[in-house]
Amino acid sequence: MKKIISQATIDRLPLYFRTLQLVEEEKTSIISSDELGKRLDITPEQIRKDLATFGQFGRKGIGYDVHELKNKISNILGLHNKWRLAIVGVGHLGGALANYVNFASLGFSVVALFDKDKKIIGSEVNGIKVNAVSAMKKIIAKRAVDIGVITVPATEAQEVADKLIKAGVKGIWNFAPVKLNVPSEIPLVNEDLSIGLSALSYHMSQD
Amino acid sequence: MKKIISQATIDRLPLYFRTLQLVEEEKTSIISSDELGKRLDITPEQIRKDLATFGQFGRKGIGYDVHELKNKISNILGLHNKWRLAIVGVGHLGGALANYVNFASLGFSVVALFDKDKKIIGSEVNGIKVNAVSAMKKIIAKRAVDIGVITVPATEAQEVADKLIKAGVKGIWNFAPVKLNVPSEIPLVNEDLSIGLSALSYHMSQD
DNA sequence: TTATTATTGCAATTAATTTCACATTTGGGA
């Protein structure tokens, strides 16, 4: 009885979650879809519809319990899993992600770093030692890595993806600007910066 | 006679553009929607529909001229403008973006860096000197900056956005996980890493 | 107690996007 939730809805849930975290810190215990919508520029109807896809637990005339809703969304998104990440490619972007503090508030932690460059292997980034790509299989198993983060050049990304999957990661977060082929049971999310930048360029050119 | 192109289509155009760049390097002069689709995992019908929104210039029975199509997409996306970027917040992420080479192939260049931390101001990143946020107005005008890139903490992002707009930038690329209020004539693109990561977590939790 | 106001949940509708189906065009080979 798996309810199908649309990708559009899934992409809005983190926004709700983050806003609820902030609201919770403000010691507010109830919030309406209207207020949540104002903070995020999303219509309250859209929010109610999104939330309704996974059950009803708002209270008519009142609103939603902030704490309860936050936990519910956290569960839907699987954030209680405390996912463990390995970053492959400790260049500028990989290094930045290794230091990215916002992960922690979502329950993610970086537990391994890999690179193929001998000049980088052995150094430490944010307290984590950089290992050789050749040691991937062993270290990923040992540190119980769930998610592989790919921050290598596009030309090497497919090879790295194959290795990560062979080593046992359960999902891939890809920053390389290339389409990766992965088995259908391995979730893959692409973070393609050139799309957003190009879209910005497009909108700036319209007048 | 401005043709309205959907955001979904605009987001696919950079993928077509990038693939065409690669195909061009392979010295291939003609490509079919079928071949392009295979490389990107997008149906050929979808590609033809997307391209049809801005005119018809494929050749029936033949396909599309790689060079012509690439240039056409570049023009649609406004990539011929050679946009000039300023990055505000030279932390790990801002520093990584300052070094990001993929920008160049799309015609973007980073021409200014700003931070409020006195320990960082005056240092150089990728050959560009980091300036104080207080010098923003003057430097943005002088260096003809088009796009402001926000890589400061969420709590400071709105203030930075206001300053960038006052200084005259024509678009904003925001990496801070917060909803920014900007005038409707200033295009804004949000690059929210927690959305993708949360979506990955969601899909990994479904079984 | 009763009216009023706030707010959710949901069905119906509308809008946007994708997929399908096929007529049309082009080049090449018999």
Place this chain on the structure above:
DNA sequence: TCCCAAATGTGAAATTAATTGCAATAATAA
């Protein structure tokens, strides 16, 4: 020259997503 295979372009159908309208519920104040 004529037929066939390979492609595009596009209207129609199907699907997916967003919006609208409203009944139902809860708290509060008269």
